[in-house]
Amino acid sequence: MLRSVLTALLSSLLLGLAAGTIGGCGVDAGSTPAPRSVTLTVFAAASLAEAFEAVAEAYEAAHPGVTVQLHLAGSQQLAQQLRLGAPADVLATAGLPPMQAAVEAGRVDPGAPRACARNRLVAVAPAGNPVRLDRLADLARPGLRLVLADAVVPAGAYTQAFLEKASAHSVPPGLGVDFGDRVRANVVSYEQNVRAVLTKVRLGEADAGIVYASDVVAAPDLVRLTIPEALNVEAVYAIAPLADSPRPAEAQAFVAFVCSPEGRRLLARHGLLPPPAS
């Protein structure tokens, strides 16, 4: 009696493990005879969320049998996860340093990364602009509750770079040498990714925040304060197949699709700028 129960338990456990392993490798055990089914795991920067969801959908439509599994997080976190061995097929980061970290960890070939899009920063306030911000200089107004991305994520690093630029001159377009310090004094939270900044502003918990221009496409109700080109910081998105992907051809094809005219069109629709001309 006991033996049979144990045998049943163990065999179901083993079956489960086997199914899990196969699933994890992206081959559907119980698949129909139709085309080979493949799951591509794409690690992408949080700020690419909507854009890559659209790209993934278009890619799946064009490639029957391929499922794109998006893993969205702060780029620095993605790089750290890859460094610690997380399995993936494609990596897309905001900015080059996280991509460089993946190269140094041996997960991406040095020559593989390609620039696939650009982004800019924009300051935002909740719908209705409750504290009446109308100029960028208002970000330094004492008592403002400002939320920024933490400097560990690219958006946060770009934000700090913008503050440096804006504080470099006391005459326009500079916003005064103490601008950066006054803005930092207003920060009530450094969020772990740029989307959390957006959420806290949308909820009205913060009076203002600094996010990517593309983030605001999905949040048309927010009030925008444009950061002039002279002060803005350009974020370049890099994409690469993982060197150790078990599906190198498919990974390469996905990267090519993102960089294709159709991929660029989809990214542009979500507020991303075309990659720098090389």
Added chain:
Amino acid sequence: MAKPSPQLRRRRRAGLPGDPFGGPRWWVLSGPLLVVLALPLAALLLRTDPGAALESLRRPVVYQAITLSLWTSLAATGATVLFGLPLAFLMARRRFPLHRAVDTLIELPVVLPPAVAGVALLMAFGRRGLLGEPLAALGVQLPFTPVAVILAQMFVAAPLFIRSAMVGLAGVPAELEEAARIDGASTGQVLRHVTLPLARNGLIGGAVMTWARALGEFGATIIFAGNLPGRTQTMPLAIYLGFELDLQVALTLSVLLMGASFLTLILVKYVLLR
């Protein structure tokens, strides 16, 4: 469930043949889970270089997180004891309509994901939350403040004290309190000299567990209180962000929290509840 006979219990302890729970097979079957539980903790200790850990203790981001975590978790524990004790009395000593509903409410945060707690706290006490406007009229803004950290910790950790206090209080024989009252003791004297001392283990054990849980709170804090070093960045938040930037910070704080959790359990299980 029926109690096993004394005969069976004796056999079990000895692991004699014929006992279904004897022999090595239960060790073999238990092995995987024991490894899963023990290995990460051992790995954490092995990966930490004591010299580098001491060095990183001097960094502002680390000691600020430790200081903030200590005082907020102690404040959360104090407030929980202050308001949780009357609630535990109510629940342990009285029967009222909705008793079961309140009982479930008290237990809910234990099973609720902390991130849900964070969102719920924001919806209740946030600027545009249910109480946002009345609080703002009083000049109070909770999100992004240490008070928000304390509220988040209380929300997730208070049930541990309340449950434990309820068990402790329910275990005090009513006849003893009755006897003290007959001898002329006032309610306050009965509480001070009879009820609370007899419920001591449940109260202190619950408070220590609440403190340990508050110390480890992460999900509700990062959503409701945000992340600002020195103000709302507690140790678990510094671990999360340090993990991406500086693994040494994350390792040092992780080992400290592991040590605190370990000592707490030892204290509760083998000293207080002996």
